[in-house]
Amino acid sequence: MFDFIKKIFAKEIEDTSNMYVIAGLGNPEKKYFGTRHNVGFATIDALSDKYNIDLTETKFKAAYGKGRIGDHKVILVKPLTYMNLSGDALRPICDYFKIDSKENLIVISDDVDLDVGLIRVRPKGSAGGHNGLKDIIxxxxxxxxxxxxVGVGKKPKEYDMVDWVLGHFQGEDKTGIEEAIDKASKAVVEIMDNGVESAMNLYNGKK
Known part of the structure; x- marks a missing residue:
């Protein structure tokens, strides 16, 4: 009887139907932690902490962990490829776990066209100049x-773009980005619970 229960439990864990891959983009070295370009990683960290999903696996050029958020089976992912090659991690993960990337992949990234504190949910679209999204596409x-x-603020004229996105948040932006990361985490859950349009209506353009 006990062996039968174990088999059922193992089958449930291995079943990847309707599983979501939630990927946050960033750069893996410690020096990049807390930078504007790494808000995707920071959002994954927030989801990991809130839902007790540890990213203990390191395969497919990524760190990832499997668990549940509400009724949803999820894989939280941080590509370890550096930003410009994020697709080298996400394509193999989606293929291996048989994820429909048009329906069950959610990618979290920074956006220099949005003020700090704002997020923008979209079901599809171009990379908008973001090299990580460009590679995934x-x-x-x-x-x-x-x-x-996730909005990280527009680049001031005196800054080079690379220096801006690899810089750290200062002053009021530190509080603003924490609120935005929390909002992004909630938007991810809303996408899974009620669809992307519902998340767009709740969170787009709202501080």
């Missing part, structure tokens, strides 16, 4: 995956 062969973009 190239490797998946489509741009129809859900994404949550």
């Amino acid at each position: 190239a490797k998946l062969g489509h741009m129809e995956f859900n994404r949550v973009r």
Whole structure:
């Protein structure tokens, strides 16, 4: 009887139907932690802490962990490829776990066109100049995956773009980005619970 229960439990864990891959984009070295470009990683950390999903697996050029958020089976992912090659991690993960990337992939990234504190949920679209999204689109062969973009503020004229996105938040922006990361985490859950349009209506353009 005990062996039968174990088999049922093992089958449930291995069943990846309707599983979501939630990927936050960033750069893996410690020096990049807390930078504007790494808000995707920070959002994954927030989800990991809130739902007790540890990213203990390191395969497919990524750190990831499997668990549940409410009724949803999820895989939280941080690509370890550096930003510009994020697709090298996400395509193999989606293929291996048989994830429909047009429906059950959610990608979280930074957005320099949005003020700090704002997020933008979209069901599809171009990379908008973001190299991580550009690589994911190239490797998946489509741009129809859900994404949550977190505002990190527009680049001041005196800054180089690379220096801006690899810089750290200062002053009031530290509080603003914490609120945005919390909002992005909630938007991810809303996408899974009630669909991307509901998340867009709740969170787009609202501080």
